[in-house]
Amino acid sequence: MKETPRDARTRVRMMPGAITLNGFIGKDKRSLPEIIAADEVKLQSLNRTATEIAERMKYFVDASFSTFDGKITIEGIYVVETEVTRGYLQCPYSHGGKIRKSTTCLTNTKTGVTVTWTAMNIHLIEDHGFFEGKGSTYRLEPEQLVKALF
């Protein structure tokens, strides 16, 4: 699947050092549409949508903001902790808006799966269906996410 000129420009902004230190692509050689399409297929096989996943991630982040600091247990099985650092990032798709710098770690004590995501991950999944390239620091495997979140 070929990249459009817009995809190519986005890919440049996803490279290491442009917005974040190690970028969003990792060692993935596939085009952006290929990465997104493959994850979309995986999501379909899991009977989930990117919107559902992003909504669930936002729910846990918002809930974790109700505590001063440290971990919080939600619904009895999700142990969640969000750490926020000062400032904002721009989305590599360059459509305006700013995304908070935060990292959330969630452990599903029932399934034993732990996932870590950023506020940028939520935005990229929700608005662009992008779970990042294989090998990138914050790549999220849809299957692992579903096991952790639901």
Added chain:
Amino acid sequence: MFSVILKDVALLSAIGVTLAVIMVIAGRLLSNYGQCKININGKRDVIVTGGSSLLSSLNDKQIYLPSACGGRGSCGACKCKVDSGGGPLLPTEKPFLSKAELAQGNIRLACQVKVKSDITIDIPASIFNIRRFSATVSEIIDYTYDTKGITFKLAEGEMIDFKAGQYVQLETEPYNKVKQRVARAYSISSSPQINDSLQLIIRYVPEGVCTTWVHQHLKIGDKVFLTGPYGDFFLRDTEADIIYVAGGSGKAPIKSILEDLAVKGTSRKMTYFFGARTLKDLYLTEHMKSFEQVFENFSYVPVLSAAEPTDNWTGKTGFVMPYFKETIRDPKNTEAYLCGSPGMINAVTKALMDNGIPQEKIYYDSFG
């Protein structure tokens, strides 16, 4: 046949080159906007060469609107009122404007407004105090395993005038995979009375472009650029009691406020709660405790939420909120100054209000 093809290719190429030349010449002629006047607040005119963004035109005149993205239209920090001459609102600006700002009709992003004619703008008077400083790293202190205090000595003859609690933007230099400069905001942690240098407290953020540069590349003697001061987080000049609450690098603006008060003097009752997880996250404890000898009514209260058995911690534990009640003597006459993450700000604000402190007396500098 081959010569015909060659002739056609040559002809097309010639037409292409001619059109390109015409476009370049036309571009230069048509985009020559000449000298344009920027009227600021109806009081001051600056003359600039038209064609550049309002943000960079003002920068050229040493008027620095806040900007974290270097004018790429991605941070939304450079908002200002453009009363006339700014042209229509661009789609690139809309995502950064609130409904109220859109309804107002004259709020714009200075980086997206091109100066093509005379233009009238309205900016806060405090902007005139913002400058870009050249400085040299003069001291680096490891406060904890992930937090450093960096002192920057301003270039010869340079002086910064700021209020304790305000922040500056530190510009990185390109390094490793980072090919362009970025600017990030950090609260000033030193006293405003020291105006030929300033200190920032910078906590390492994994994947952070600027903090990685600071923690792994910056060294004593390096030249940097800082822009500021910015922000409206500063101590209100009243006689009310004060509660400070901070966590992590949120200690920076409170340190500046206390050092400022140590010079100016105060008899206000002040309590400073510093929330951390373990002993290794505490820093500057002796310095903060020393203010108990400086002020007649001050106490520094570090609180550990996840103290390790090996910490042998005998101080307060848990979160800071349960300890507010015992320190508040007149909630209506108490102000609170908070600096930290949104979670911390939310939880502390709620607890302070539950204790009767009016919301309008709770001031905060939120990381998020």
